[in-house]
Amino acid sequence: MRCLASGGIILSFVSVSRKRPKQADGAVAAKIARLANGGAPRVIDLFAGCGGLSLGFHSAGFELVGAVENDPLAAATHSLNFFSHAKHSLQEHGPVDVTKTDPEELLRRVLAEKLSVAEAASRIDVLIGGPPCQAYSIVGRAKLREIAQHPLAFEKDLRAQLYKNFLHYVRVLKPLAVLIENVPEILRYGTRNVAEDIASELEALGYQVRYTILNAVHYGVPQLRDRMFMIAYINELELLPEFPAPTHRHALPKGYKNLRRDVTAKLSGLFGSRYFLPPVENTESGEAAVTARDAIGDLPPITKHLEGQLKRGARRFDEFTPYAGAPLTAYAKTMRGWPAFRSRDGIYDHVIRYLPRDYKIFARMAPGDEYPQAHALANRMFEEALEARSTKLRPSDPRYAVLKKEYVPPYDPAKFANKWRKIDAEEPVRTITAHIGKDSYSHIHYSSDQARTISVREAARLQSFPDGFKFAGTLDPALRQIGNSVPPLIARALARKMKRDLLAALRHARAR
Incomplete structure (x- = not known):
């Protein structure tokens, strides 16, 4: 179950289809035209928590349309900070089963308008979120092994499948850009690289995709925090994802370096892998890390x-x-x-x-x-x-x-x-x-x-x-x-980079 923070709607999810969208889709063309004319990119945050990603994108000039979160207090925090004057309150709506409520119905509730499927899809430019990470984290896996008394119990955790619900929203809403965040362990979930699975699904849906590991300390956050970030852009933009360059210098401890070495050795040489080498560690230039x-x-x-x-x-x-x-x-x-x-x-x-x-x-x-x-x-x-x-x-x-x-x-x-x-x-x-x-x-x-x-x-x-x-x-x-939560400062760095690249791609498209 997940909850829409702006409207206070408690939701569950349906599974994703691999059906590829039409390339010259009218909703996609409408979104490209609106942004090319100076409109602010409109974003929905799935698995939003209390709003770290939302805050970063809000601060970078994105228009936050809505957010989906299942924890009642996290959803209340999100509403309090981003939708305190929204028409729909957390208390006004009872639970809604999203298996019976399509994303376009979700947007009708958020926007308080009657929308067709095409109209709903045309309203969202960017989809962001971090599917719950406990299923992928080392601590979470150990806890499941202890409870289930089986070494691979974590592979049965339903939370590990929630990325499929994210992809369902991508398929229906056809955003121009996508950002996904999760723990680095998603790259080595038992015998699977779930990030590569997600990237493959996005590519099948018509997106250019790259993912990598970033540490928040290199973006002004006073914390050593490694996370996997994935960026995808719809093919019509002809835009290859890039990640923001580090702004702060700090030498990562041995364990963090070993993770990058191991993941890079395993993935960078694979044909077709969407793994992108982490930005070069900044130890000599830029601002000192925040203590x-x-x-x-x-x-x-x-x-x-x-x-x-x-x-x-x-x-x-x-x-x-x-x-x-x-x-x-x-x-x-x-x-x-x-x-x-x-x-x-x-x-x-x-x-x-x-x-x-x-x-x-x-x-x-x-x-x-x-x-x-x-x-x-x-x-x-x-x-x-x-x-x-x-x-x-x-x-x-x-x-x-x-x-x-x-x-x-x-x-x-x-x-x-x-x-x-x-x-x-x-x-x-x-x-x-x-x-x-x-x-x-x-x-x-x-x-x-x-x-x-x-x-x-x-x-x-x-x-x-x-x-x-x-x-x-x-x-x-x-x-x-x-x-x-996602630290807002690294979220803002990613949002600013994505916004610059989106606008540059739109200018280039208009010049062609």
């Missing part, structure tokens, strides 16, 4: 948890936190001043998780420390607490176990090596995933004086959401929405 301190260092410190003023319970976004007047980096200025999402005086979602056992561990961790180091620290602190007691406790004493529980987390450091990590302030952070909505330990704030995990607003900053972007729900679902 964690650059990204969140201006936000007000949080210490009330250390003063006993933070209690257990849901964290809502109803308390205003004024900016503290700290010096602003270029990145912080961008986050505060993003057009249409400005926040001049402060923020409402600078809230953190209640983790009373662990504050003292966070304070003593060093930058870059992970769970094994944190676990060793906790045991030393427990030993110190034992030594400080006036009466000694033996392991057989029930009070021994009670005291240990106050200091030492229960997870085996050999099995959960990457469960915790304290941010290095002078480096970009590691990938923010949806799991941050469960415990946040993967991103412990670099300040030992604050001794905490990052706030919702800090997570949003590290994902490059501007301060004026609002999240529906409470702390846990907001963090999950952030971790599931």
Whole structure:
């Protein structure tokens, strides 16, 4: 089931046909003519989440017509930021089964107009989206193997087939351009390269297609985040997809380089592969990568948890936190001043998780420390607490176990090596995933004086959401929405490149 954020429609999907569209299609010709006359490209975002891709394309001058998302809170966030004045609200419509509702019916609901199939197809120029990645991710596969007790259980995951629903919308709406995002593991999903399957389907539908791996850190996002991006242009444009050149320099760690080496070695030599070599890693020119301190260092410190003023319970976004007047980096200025999402005086979602056992561990961790180091620290602190007691406790004493529980987390450091990590302030952070909505330990704030995990607003900053972007729900679902999203800055870089190339192709076509 998926949900239309602009109209609040809960939807499921039908499968794709490989039928090739007619080449001189009237809807395609109408779209080309409209854009050639200066119209803004109109876009629909499928599997939109809270709106990272939507924000990037909106900022690049695309007209966002609608979005489809199944998570109610993510859909509410999308509506709140992009369709707050739309005629159709999330509450106004009940669930709609898209197997009984064609894409043209979907557009009729969004646009509140009666449209024929041809008219509906003529209304959408660009289709973007990221089919749910959990089925392809290494963590997601491992979880499925554990549940199903079969090494190839992930291949039966229905979420891995949702790209076919995306392709169904391509077939019906005939967009001039397509952008798809997913995790790099989609390139090696068991024995399949699903990205190549998608590219083949798009080519059969009449598109020129290329896909590659990009890292968000090279586009101004303060985060090491590899993702597969695929761009396709309809054949009538005679346009071969290209990807934006990196704007920021940063040497990727070994694991990221190995992924590129392995994928390139496997795919670049295959006849007919649409895999495009990743842009050359920029390590000498361009701007320096944005660091964690650059990204969140201006936000007000949080210490009330250390003063006993933070209690257990849901964290809502109803308390205003004024900016503290700290010096602003270029990145912080961008986050505060993003057009249409400005926040001049402060923020409402600078809230953190209640983790009373662990504050003292966070304070003593060093930058870059992970769970094994944190676990060793906790045991030393427990030993110190034992030594400080006036009466000694033996392991057989029930009070021994009670005291240990106050200091030492229960997870085996050999099995959960990457469960915790304290941010290095002078480096970009590691990938923010949806799991941050469960415990946040993967991103412990670099300040030992604050001794905490990052706030919702800090997570949003590290994902490059501007301060004026609002999240529906409470702390846990907001963090999950952030971790599931495409960083808006890399989305904007892709959107700008696609827009430039589209307009150049249209100018060239008119000159012929």
